[in-house]
Each structure stands twice: as structure tokens, then as C-alpha cells.
Amino acid sequence: MESTLISLLHGFSVALQPDNLWYAFIGCLVGTLVGVLPGIGPLSGISILLPVTFGLNATQAVIMLAGIYYGSQYGGSTTSILMRIPGEASSVMTCIDGNAMAKKGRAGAALCIAAVGSWIAGTFGIIMLTLIAPPLATIALRFGPPEYTALLVLGLIFLAYMSSTSLVRTLLMACIGLMLGMIGIDNMTGHFRYSFGLAELGDGIGIVPVAVGLFGLGEILATPSHKVVGEVIAPKLRELLPSRQEWREASMPIARGSVLGFIIGIIPGSAHIISSFLSYALEKRISKRPEEFGKGAVAGVAGPEAANNSASTGAFVPMLALGIPTGPITAVLIGALMIHGVPAGPQLVSDHPDVFWGFVASMYVGNLMLLALNLPLVGLFVSLLRIPYAYLYPLIIMFCVIGVYEVSHSIVDVWIMLIMGVFGYALRKFNFDPAPLVLGLVIAPIFEQSLRQSLIMSNGNYLIFFSRPISLGLVIVSIGLLALSALAFVLNRKDWRTKLAEAEVGKTP
Amino acid sequence: MKIRSDHVAGATFVTFGVVIFALSGDLPTGRLSMPGAGFLPKLVATLTIVLGAALFLRARESEPFSSLGWSDGKHAMLVMAITAAATALYTWLGFISSMVLMMLGLLVVIERRNLLRAGVYSLCTVMVTYGVFIWVLKAPLPKGPLGF
Numbered sequence: 001m002e003s004t005l006i007s008l009l010h011g012f013s014v015a016l017q018p019d020n021l022w023y024a025f026i027g028c029l030v031g032t033l034v035g036v037l038p039g040i041g042p043l044s045g046i047s048i049l050l051p052v053t054f055g056l057n058a059t060q061a062v063i064m065l066a067g068i069y070y071g072s073q074y075g076g077s078t079t080s081i082l083m084r085i086p087g088e089a090s091s092v093m094t095c096i097d098g099n100a101m102a103k104k105g106r107a108g109a110a111l112c113i114a115a116v117g118s119w120i121a122g123t124f125g126i127i128m129l130t131l132i133a134p135p136l137a138t139i140a141l142r143f144g145p146p147e148y149t150a151l152l153v154l155g156l157i158f159l160a161y162m163s164s165t166s167l168v169r170t171l172l173m174a175c176i177g178l179m180l181g182m183i184g185i186d187n188m189t190g191h192f193r194y195s196f197g198l199a200e201l202g203d204g205i206g207i208v209p210v211a212v213g214l215f216g217l218g219e220i221l222a223t224p225s226h227k228v229v230g231e232v233i234a235p236k237l238r239e240l241l242p243s244r245q246e247w248r249e250a251s252m253p254i255a256r257g258s259v260l261g262f263i264i265g266i267i268p269g270s271a272h273i274i275s276s277f278l279s280y281a282l283e284k285r286i287s288k289r290p291e292e293f294g295k296g297a298v299a300g301v302a303g304p305e306a307a308n309n310s311a312s313t314g315a316f317v318p319m320l321a322l323g324i325p326t327g328p329i330t331a332v333l334i335g336a337l338m339i340h341g342v343p344a345g346p347q348l349v350s351d352h353p354d355v356f357w358g359f360v361a362s363m364y365v366g367n368l369m370l371l372a373l374n375l376p377l378v379g380l381f382v383s384l385l386r387i388p389y390a391y392l393y394p395l396i397i398m399f400c401v402i403g404v405y406e407v408s409h410s411i412v413d414v415w416i417m418l419i420m421g422v423f424g425y426a427l428r429k430f431n432f433d434p435a436p437l438v439l440g441l442v443i444a445p446i447f448e449q450s451l452r453q454s455l456i457m458s459n460g461n462y463l464i465f466f467s468r469p470i471s472l473g474l475v476i477v478s479i480g481l482l483a484l485s486a487l488a489f490v491l492n493r494k495d496w497r498t499k500l501a502e503a504e505v506g507k508t509p
Numbered sequence: 510m511k512i513r514s515d516h517v518a519g520a521t522f523v524t525f526g527v528v529i530f531a532l533s534g535d536l537p538t539g540r541l542s543m544p545g546a547g548f549l550p551k552l553v554a555t556l557t558i559v560l561g562a563a564l565f566l567r568a569r570e571s572e573p574f575s576s577l578g579w580s581d582g583k584h585a586m587l588v589m590a591i592t593a594a595a596t597a598l599y600t601w602l603g604f605i606s607s608m609v610l611m612m613l614g615l616l617v618v619i620e621r622r623n624l625l626r627a628g629v630y631s632l633c634t635v636m637v638t639y640g641v642f643i644w645v646l647k648a649p650l651p652k653g654p655l656g657f
């Protein structure tokens with residue numbers, strides 16, 4: 001505990017350097033804008049701005065990119081409350097009661113509760129991250145190839161289990177991602193795989209063109225401008241403070257959302273999205289007046305907003321301590337660290353303390369910045385929301401092209417982005433979630449290497465995964481999750497995931 | 510039999526898995542004690558075929574293929590065509606010219622905006638972006654035959 005505090009103080013000495021403060025501020029500001037603007041989510045925002053960080057050191061880069069991620073969770077609530085359009089996916093639940101509050105003339109109060117709830121939950125998440133990540137990294141140092149293989153398989157199965165689409169659909173997406181991740185030179189034998197004579201594919205397909213294509217361009221292709229209409233309810237600054245009654249109604253949902261969000265954040269999947277749905281369902285279930293949900297219930301804003309912010313911080317635990325992405329956003333962040341020569345994982349804490357602790361400390365500072373940014377600048381965000389989408393999306397496409405091209409100055413990457421954009425559009429039509437694909441792409445090299453090393457270690461004996469305690473435990477959890485899914489499938493009954501899927505398509509839980 | 514969306518999706522994934530298998534023909538699978546470069550691709554391709562088949566077989570739970578909404582298809586095709594054209598010209602014409610043309614195309618052809626207003630908006634946003642990348646971020650962007 002004492003060493004953690006000393007390390008955290010060292011982190012603050014890094015995070016409070018003027019340069020690092022500046023990049024945290026830029027990240028938070030851009031993240032808020034990304035969250036506010038519909039049609040551009042945190043993943044495309046981070047991917048597009050990744051090349052901008054090439055000139056920075058690893059600490060500055062990860063501070064800025066993470067700022068975009070948690071900043072977008074704050075910003076998403078503004079659009080949800082004022083326009084009833086989710087600025088990004090995790091703000092869907094905030095739309096319902098947030099906008100209902102706005103229509104009752106309580107837009108300012110809803111924005112303030114969302115911002116304060118986000119700050120409390122974000123800070124809670126960072127405290128937990130500070131306490132959990134370093135000991136977890138110490139345990140992870142004992143991991144060998146069989147443990148990593150079992151962990152990655154568990155990650156994929158957990159993602160499939162938690163997904164609101166079906167297990168088969170999620171695993172199919174993960175398989176496509178794994179296949180894309182195997183394009184290029186095989187690290188262990190030097191064979192070229194599926195590169196079709198293109199030298200650019202020798203190093204494999206990058207995560208940025210795939211992520212920007214699937215999430216950025218794919219979203220634009222599926223969103224004609226005539227479909228994006230919405231009136232902005234502009235709050236008055238003097239109405240920003242909630243009443244004492246509203247604070248009372250918000251306090252416990254914020255506390256519950258913070259804990260729930262953090263726990264879900266650690267689990268693989270689109271955690272910040274799932275957490276807000278579950279928090280909303282929980283608050284509605286335990287409320288003494290459930291009939292108020294959908295008509296401007298304070299708990300319907302406070303709980304989900306706290307949960308999605310806490311979840312976005314929780315997602316950093318496996319990323320930093322184990323080097324395992326829990327979703328596409330942390331996958332891109334791992335990619336960003338690797339570009340700067342810093343591998344995420346157990347060695348990060350011991351080998352790169354400046355990066356790890358500087359990053360953790362910057363999140364404390366960043367959350368304060370976001371609280372200070374979000375409320376006073378609400379007028380600016382309202383003005384931004386008045387820019388017609390028809391003028392906005394050509395700009396986003398231009399940033400997609402620049403962002404992808406600048407990674408390795410390869411036009412092939414831009415073509416890959418375009419192909420992925422069309423693929424992402426088709427996936428939306430057929431009700432596939434592209435997130436597991438990105439996850440599969442990122443873990444493919446680690447997974448293949450650890451699987452093959454495990455088999456070489458055991459002379460081809462699969463029992464190696466059952467003979468080591470950690471990997472055995474992970475395999476048992478994987479089998480348990482598959483059994484639970486199979487049970488729901490065989491009994492053909494609706495479990496909580498089916499209900500969540502129904503909520504996502506518009507039926508509130 | 511009514512064709513459903515998962516029939517189409519499942520069949521596509523099965524075909525994709527078979528194609529990957531065919532393309533992996535020259536990659537050595539190796540042995541379990543020494544897996545080769547083709548080991549995991551073939552394993553994943555098999556899994557894709559199995560999962561694709563499962564999707565196909567359970568397709569009656571999905572919506573009819575004919576009911577999938579393609580009303581945004583024209584918008585998607587036009588956006589793709591204009592962006593692809595700009596990509597083809599990107600390294601040849603340079604950043605400024607290709608991106609101005611792309612934004613102008615998107616605004617005038619798809620969004621039916623006033624040519625003059627769209628032109629001013631495209632030029633201004635592209636020039637500001639160019640300035641930010643070149644002078645603030647020191648990130649080089651492709652230059653065309655005219656040097657910009």
C-alpha cells in the first residue's frame with residue numbers, strides 16, 4: 001500500500017508536468033467533442049488522432065488518447081440530454097430520462113447530475129485501478145504461454161457471453177478478426193500468409209484502418225443526413241444547479257453505478273455500453289417509483305452515466321496489468337503503446353513506471369478537468385450541435401482518410417479502410433457487432449504465438465492447459481460460460497442478455 | 510422456403526471459410542508438437558465454417574432477407590464512390606486538391622448544397638486542416654504536382 005502511494009506520488013510528478021497537463025487537457029477536450037458529436041465515437045476519434053501522437057513520447061500519447069476515451073463518456077451525455085440522440089453508444093440510456101428532464105425545463109440539472117456523477121464514478125474507478133492493477137500485474141508475471149492462451153480464450157468467450165447479439169455471431173466476428181490478424185509474415189516460420197504479393201500486407205493489417213473503417217466510415221455509410229434531425233434544447237446557465245431533492249435522488253444511483261460499472265468494465269466486451277444498460281435496469285427495478293422512468297427520473301440519468309464512466313476506467317485494469325484488451329478501444333490504446341515501443345502488460349508497471357503511474361495520475365487530473373470543462377462550456381457544445389450533419393460527415397471522412405494514411409503513409413491502408421467501411425455497413429444490416437472483430441484482430445498475434453509455444457512446450461499435448469493451476473482455472477470458467485450459454489439456448493429461455501438486446505433496440509428494460 | 514438474413518450471412522461465412530482453406534493450401538500445418546504457419550488459419554477457418562453453418566441452420570429466427578432496409582444504400586454507394594475516387598487521387602493530386610474535391614463532391618452531389626457555399630466550406634476546412642497538420646503537428650501530408 002505504501003509503495004503504491006509512493007508510486008502514485010511519482011505519477012503525479014509526471015502527470016503535473018506542463019506538457020503532460022496540456023496533452024491531458026487536449027485529450028479531454030477532443031474526447032468531449034467526440035462524445036458530443038453524433039456519428040463519431042471514441043474508437044474512431046482515438047484511431048483518427050493516433051497519428052497525431054507519433055511526435056509525442058509514450059506517456060504523453062497514452063495520456064492524450066485515454067483522455068479522448070473517458071472524455072467521450074462525459075460528452076456523450078450532453079447530446080443525449082439536449083437532443084435525445086446518443087453522442088456515443090453508451091449514452092443511449094441517458095437519452096430516455098435525460099431528455100425527458102430537459103423537456104420539463106431541467107436540462108441544466110440533468111447535465112450537472114451527469115457531469116458530477118461521471119466525475120465521482122471516474123474518480124472511484126481510478127482509485128480502484130490504482131489499487132488493483134499493480135498487484136494483478138505481479139500475479140500476471142507468473143503467466144506462461146498456456147496461461148496467456150487460456151486467458152485469451154476466456155476473454156473471447158466472455159465477450160461472446162456478454163454480447164447482446166448471439167454467441168454464434170460474436171464468435172464469428174472474432175474468427176474473422178483472428179483471420180485478418182494472421183495476414184502477413186508468420187513470426188515463427190517466416191511464411192507469407194494471404195498477402196497476395198502486396199509488400200504492404202507483409203507486416204499485416206493494422207488496427208487503425210480496420211477500426212476507422214468499421215466504426216467511423218461504416219457508421220457514416222449507414223447514416224444519411226436526412227435521418228439526423230433533432231432539436232437542441234439550450235439550457236440556461238443559472239439553471240445548471242440541481243435542487244436538493246434531485247441531489248438526494250441522484251446520490252445512491254451514482255454510488256451503485258460506480259461499483260457496477262467498474263466490475264463490468266474489467267470484463268471483456270463493450271463494457272461501457274453494457275454497464276449503462278444494466279445500471280438503468282437495476283435502478284428501475286429497485287426504484288420505489290418505477291413508473292417515473294422514461295418520464296424524467298433523476299436515477300435514470302445518474303446511474304447509467306456513473307456506470308459508463310466507471311466502466312471505461314475499469315477497462316484499463318486488464319489492459320495495463322495483463323496487456324489484454326477488453327474491447328476495441330483498449331485494443332487501439334495497446335496498439336498506440338506498441339507504436340511507441342512500450343508493450344502493455346505485467347512489465348509495464350516495473351519497466352515503465354513513468355508511463356504507468358503518469359497515466360494513472362493523469363486520469364485523476366483529467367477527470368477534474370472534465371468536470372470543469374463540461375458545465376461552463378455547455379453553450380459552446382450547444383452551438384456545435386447546431387452544425388448540420390450534412391456539413392459534418394464530409395469533415396469526418398476527411399479525418400478518417402488523414403488518420404489512416406498518416407499511420408504508415410500507405411495508400412493501401414486507406415483502401416483497407418474503405419473495404420472495412422463497406423464491410424461494417426453490411427455487418428450493421430445483418431445485425432453483427434463489429435467490436436469482437438477488432439478484438440480478434442488485436443489478439444491474433446499474441447494468441448497464435450502463445451498457443452503454438454504451449455503446444456511446443458508440451459510436445460503437442462493439449463493437457464498442458466489442464467495441468468497448470470492458473471490455466472486450469474481459466475479453462476473451467478470458459479467451459480462454465482459456454483455451458484450457461486448452451487443452457488439458455490437449449491431451454492430457449494430469455495436470460496438477462498436477451499433482455500439487454502431487446503433494450504438496445506428500443507424496448508426499455 | 511423463405512430466404513432469411515441469416516441464411517445469406519451463414520452461407521457467406523461458410524464460403525469465406527472454404528476460400529480461406531483453399532488459400533491456405535500451400536501453408537504447412539505442421540504437427541501438434543510443432544505447429545506450422547497454416548495451423549491456426551485452418552483451425553479458425555474450420556471454426557468459421559462450423560459457426561456459419563450453425564447460423565444458417567438457425568436462420569428461421571432471423572428476419573426475412575427481403576425485409577432488410579436498404580433505403581440508405583444509394584447514400585452509402587455515392588459516399589463510397591466519391592471517397593474511393595478521392596483516395597485514388599490522394600497521392601497523385603495531393604492532399605489539398607483531392608480533399609477539396611471530395612468534400613465538394615459529397616456536399617454538392619449527395620447533399621445538394623449550394624455550390625459556392627459548399628466550395629468555400631470545403632476550401633476553408635481543408636486549408637485549416639492542412640495548416641494544423643503541417644505547421645502545428647509537423648505531420649507531412651501528400652503533395653501534388655503543384656507542390657501542395
